[in-house]
Amino acid sequence: MSSHPTMSKxxxxxxxxxxxxxxxIKDKHVLVVGGGEVAAGRILNVLNADARVTVVCPASGLNEEVAFRVSEKQVAHIDRNFEPHDLDGADMVMCAIDDxxxxxxxxKLCKERRIAANIADVPPECDFYFGSxxxxxxxxxxVSTNGNGPKLASIVRKKIAETLPSNMGAAIxxxxxLRKKLREVAPNPEQGPKRMKWMSGVCEQWSLEELVSMTEKDMxxxxxxxxxxxxxTIQEARAE
Structure with missing residues (x-):
């Protein structure tokens, strides 16, 4: 009999x-080619991740939202069509133009330079997709449908969001x-497994409401x- 475990395991x-x-992608340089509605969504996604963003697009092609981000200096703007040297120093490229x-x-230029790229609405020309x-x-x-049905991804995402408590973000x-304070109390790497197990216990034992109401003193x-x-328990912690 074979000593190898069966595949079913x-x-x-x-x-x-x-x-x-x-x-x-914090502080990474993201180049966005185009300035329409799709570009606006891409720009917001990467700004939320604290990237440095440059938009290359003639001013006449900027929609209201992208023009606002340019005027507020949230993004840098190159007022013309894309040129190959725009890729110099780019860590990631997103292209959203009707051409x-x-x-x-x-x-093709991104592939030559090994720069991760997303060409909107052309799944074969994407190193990564945007989910909902x-x-x-x-x-x-x-939620990602791997390029098959973006609208369905949005529907699934909304269903998931509806099941989550409204105060989940505050609890997290x-x-x-608390994790940051714990690392200060027990900084040694060998404490890692104990820290993880103990933090897991707190997350499992305390209710979301208790985690939300936790003050610095409680911590x-x-x-x-x-x-x-x-x-x-929260009562034991507050008795200390």
Whole structure:
């Protein structure tokens, strides 16, 4: 008999998906080609991720929202059509123009330079897709149909959002602050597994309402139990 484990013990591979990641692009340079409605949505997405954005598009082609971001200096603006040297220094490119030939040229240039690119409405010319995103403070939930049905992604995202408590974002913010304080209390890397287990216990034991109402004083009270490994109730934490 074979000593190898049977395949059924392991998850089945389901090809055809995307690798969904939280891509950190803070201070990265993102070039957006075009200034219409689609470009406006792309620009907001990357500004929310704290990227540095340059829009290349004739001023006459900017819609109201993109023109506003230019006037507010939220983005840099190059007032002309795309030229290949615009890619110099770009970490990511998004193209949203009504010119398939010009769009494909942008794609080819990005491939030559190994720059991640998204050509709107042309799935084969995309290194990444935009999903439909629910945002509540630090919480982001993305639904992707892998380019098959963007409207359906929006419908699924709304259904998911409806099931989430309205104060979820505030609870996550407080958990983040507690984690940061815990790292200050127990900074050693070897404490990692204990920190993770203890924080998991707090998240599981405390209700969302308790996490939302947690004050700085409560956090200090909670942290006083960490050394023992005990996860206190909110009442025990406040008694400290």
């Amino acid at each position: 392991f998850p089945e591979v389901q090809g055809g998906g995307s690798l969904i990641l939280a891509w950190q 398939p030939e010009a769009s494909s040229e942008v794609w 995103v629910h945002r509540d403070g630090p919480l982001q939930v993305m 913010e407080n958990v983040g602050r 200090d009270g909670v942290l006083s139990f960490y050394e023992s490994g005990k996860v206190p």
